[in-house]
Amino acid sequence: MTDGWIRALVEAIHSSPTQAVIYLSGGASQALGWLMSVPGASNTVLEAVVPYSRMSMTQLLGKIPTQITSLQTAEEMSLLAYNRALKLSRPGSPVVGVGFTGSLASIRPKLGDHRFYLSTRTSDRFWVSKVTLSKGLRTREQEDKVSSHLTLKAIADACKASATFVSELDGSEVPEECETLFDEDQELQQLINGQICMKVYPFSTETPNSERKIILSGSFNPLHDGHLKLLEVSSSICGDGYPCFEISAINADKPPLTVSQIKDRVKQFEKVGKTIIISNQPYFYKKAELFPGSAFVIGADTAARLINPKYYGGDHGKMLEILIGCKRTGCTFLVAGRNVDGVFKVLEDFDIPEELRDMFISIPAERFRMDISSSEIRKNKGM
Numbered sequence: 001m002t003d004g005w006i007r008a009l010v011e012a013i014h015s016s017p018t019q020a021v022i023y024l025s026g027g028a029s030q031a032l033g034w035l036m037s038v039p040g041a042s043n044t045v046l047e048a049v050v051p052y053s054r055m056s057m058t059q060l061l062g063k064i065p066t067q068i069t070s071l072q073t074a075e076e077m078s079l080l081a082y083n084r085a086l087k088l089s090r091p092g093s094p095v096v097g098v099g100f101t102g103s104l105a106s107i108r109p110k111l112g113d114h115r116f117y118l119s120t121r122t123s124d125r126f127w128v129s130k131v132t133l134s135k136g137l138r139t140r141e142q143e144d145k146v147s148s149h150l151t152l153k154a155i156a157d158a159c160k161a162s163a164t165f166v167s168e169l170d171g172s173e174v175p176e177e178c179e180t181l182f183d184e185d186q187e188l189q190q191l192i193n194g195q196i197c198m199k200v201y202p203f204s205t206e207t208p209n210s211e212r213k214i215i216l217s218g219s220f221n222p223l224h225d226g227h228l229k230l231l232e233v234s235s236s237i238c239g240d241g242y243p244c245f246e247i248s249a250i251n252a253d254k255p256p257l258t259v260s261q262i263k264d265r266v267k268q269f270e271k272v273g274k275t276i277i278i279s280n281q282p283y284f285y286k287k288a289e290l291f292p293g294s295a296f297v298i299g300a301d302t303a304a305r306l307i308n309p310k311y312y313g314g315d316h317g318k319m320l321e322i323l324i325g326c327k328r329t330g331c332t333f334l335v336a337g338r339n340v341d342g343v344f345k346v347l348e349d350f351d352i353p354e355e356l357r358d359m360f361i362s363i364p365a366e367r368f369r370m371d372i373s374s375s376e377i378r379k380n381k382g383m
Contacts, residue, residue: 009156010152012161014038014039015040016161018094018158020095020097021047021048021084021085021088022081023049023077023100024049024101024151025052026102028151031148031151034148044159047085061073061077070101071119078098079121080099087292092208094159097122098118098119102115105138113132114134114135116131120154122158123187123199129177132173185263188259197290198290200244201275202275203272203274204274205273206243212240212295214234214242214244214294215287215297216231216234216244217245218245219247230336231274231297233367234297234334234336234363237363245277246277247276248278248281248282249262250280250282251282285323294330295331295334295361296332297334298336300335300347300350303333303335304345307351324355327356337368344369
């Protein structure tokens with residue numbers, strides 16, 4: 001790295017708490033080298049992917065792109081990268097998804113413009129830029145360097161990292177930029193609509209000691225002391241992991257939660273200083289994909305449903321296939337005792353298939369037992 005300002009800019013990026021997933025196609029390759037060559041890259045880079053072939057880009061986008069080098073493709077890449085970053089990041093860390101697609105100088109002369117599109121997505125900002133380069137002014141390596149400069153600057157801006165930037169664009173090469181800002185309500189609506197996969201409210205003052213999460217999922221309507229105690233006990237059993245609660249805005253058999261309902265429930269966790277994740281996945285096999293390697297805290301009644309073929313169309317093989325898929329993500333289930341049909345049951349009361357036994361961990365009744373539920377609390381309060 002010959003330019004001192006590039007190193008200073010990368011150091012500023014690595015000093016920020018923001019973590020990134022970067023998708024690049026057709027240019028900006030030097031930006032990755034600069035990010036990786038300066039110490040501290042693991043603070044910033046969660047993943048970098050170069051979908052260079054048309055088939056690779058098709059698999060990334062989940063569809064055949066109308067045009068690979070386009071504003072739409074860059075936007076879709078950055079949104080996919082953002083959602084990927086949410087899954088890979090430390091709980092509560094700010095993240096950015098970066099999408100770049102370019103058509104730069106090649107072996108054969110190009111009929112069209114030499115151009116590139118760049119997009120970044122954060123929790124509250126969607127930014128896109130188009131740059132058309134002067135044909136014949138630079139070699140391929142020089143065009144890649146210019147696009148790498150601007151990619152690095154876009155990442156720094158998304159990380160709110162302040163440092164000197166030296167542009168090598170000439171006077172006629174003016175970036176066309178557009179920025180959209182989101183508030184909390186808009187972000188939650190995007191979550192309900194399926195555009196983003198989760199929103200994390202990191203109310204806990206605990207510093208994550210691991211990327212692994214210990215998750216207690218539920219509706220929490222209302223949150224009560226039993227929930228807090230259960231997650232506390234589960235965390236002590238797991239040892240390594242970041243405890244958090246999770247609510248799915250989408251329900252399997254009810255209408256989705258509204259933005260106002262989500263915000264009301266989130267307030268409960270803010271009051272007690274506990275991290276809450278809002279997702280849009282009501283099923284555990286989907287939660288396992290969303291939170292790979294996590295430990296899910298469940299009651300015995302939920303464990304009974306998980307291993308009951310009745311909930312898989314009566315197909316025992318399908319039940320095994322889905323739960324083994326959860327196992328492959330590295331997920332486990334911590335099972336607390338619970339009343340099932342009027343009888344207090346613990347994990348040992350159920351016949352867990354042999355292939356799945358090491359996925360399920362019992363929470364001893366002497367460590368945790370609480371028979372009241374949120375439903376009973378609502379009933380007692382006449383809610």
